[in-house]
Amino acid sequence: MDDFGIHATALTKSYGALRVLDGIDLAVPRGSVLALLGPNGAGKTTTVRILATLTEPDSGTARVAGHDTASERTLVRRSISLTGQFAAVDELQTGAETLRMMGRLCGLRPRAARARADELLERFGLAEAAGRTAKSYSGGMRRRLDLAASLVARPEVIFLDEPTSGLDPRSRQDLWDLVRELRADGTSVLLTTQYLEEADRLADRVAVLAGGRIAAEGTPAELKSRVAGHRLDLTLASRDAYDALAPRAARLAAGRGAPATEELTLTPEELGLSLPTDGSAAHVRSLLDALDPDHTAVDRFSVRGATLDDVFLTLTGAAP
Known part of the structure; x- marks a missing residue:
């Protein structure tokens, strides 16, 4: 199990009579990217919420960053980061203030929080805009700031739920480059996306959700x-x-x-x-x-x- 950033077995979830997940298995080796594909309503976001300890499954087990999502929630949450479909940044804070605040919330001392914020602003191409409030940022810049904030604590596993939705082609390409850097740094990435080109370019493996089950899984070449x-x-x-x-x-x-x-x-x-x-x-x-x-x-x-x-x-x- 230590070889996997994410390992889930037989996860199920229903909302009333609607069976959203019907016994899915997932395995994401450390330092790799798994793309989770499926039509709207297939259960992609539900899967992410279960693995991120935001929702409990009806049955099944999951381990994330080596910790059980049911009995070791605190340890899981310390090891992960989740970036949702829409950038969640305070528009009244500057980019630097946002990242320094996140550093302090993650337990860094003031000097360490400033250093980490400066490092991430440079890495994400936001150094020149560090003193501007987020409301003046473009959509792509907000998305980069959102992702930078999720990396302040250097998570072992990151969940990206349709992270490039609504971005222009250049901003999407920039985010793809960042995902490749995360993988190279040893971070495990679970990516949900509606852009199949994105999965083809980024994912080591692809899982296709249909009818609450994994319809197929393999490398992009194997599936094609x-x-x-x-x-x-x-x-x-x-x-x-x-x-x-x-x-x-x-x-x-x-x-x-x-x-x-x-x-x-x-x-x-x-x-x-x-x-x-x-x-x-x-x-x-x-x-x-x-x-x-x-x-x-x-x-x-x-x-x-x-x-x-x-x-x-x-x-x-x-x-x-």
Whole structure:
């Protein structure tokens, strides 16, 4: 167990008749990043709240930073940090005041709190804005300050619940770099996100939540291989063409030896179909001939590598 920052077994949680978690297992080795994916309402935030000791599970066990979340809550809370979906900073305090206050709350002496605040302001690119109140910060700066505040006590485990929601691309990239630094420093990170590119770039492993259970877990490459190494994306010429080819495509996908729902992706609003392929010209040509022998139904096609979007759609049936 000492090798894991997070280790949870058979966690369940219900709210009335709604079963949110139905026996999930999670393991995050120390110094690694696990991305937890799932559609809205899948239980991602509930999982984080249980592991952070903010909510009790109905059953199951969990250890975080080597401590039991039920019997050693105080030790868990001393070892973790949680950054929620929205930056939680006092707009009337300056960046420096916020971090110094957090240092004092974490038990640092005044001189040590100032030194830690200065260190984090520099690391997060906020040194020049240290004397400005947070209300004058941009959204990206507030998010960086929020994350800096969560690292004052040097946590062993950090929970990031959709940390880049609402950020512009540059701020998102900056936060990605910070997560990579945390991992390099040996911090265990549990990341929930709606951005599948984010999970692909940052996570050592990805777990997909669906129906209260872990539908799949593995490295991004392993999960992408489950829905084929390549995909053939088709845009059809008309609604009639879509209605005619969709059943035919389902039969072709099922012929690969897996249920069609695990191989075929349909986007009817865009008249789109996506099928697995080995990526070779011969196989692409054979699929096109089988689907559209008259060469009239397919308007456009492209071949690409499988992505986590494909994994997400295949395993959850939901839009990412």
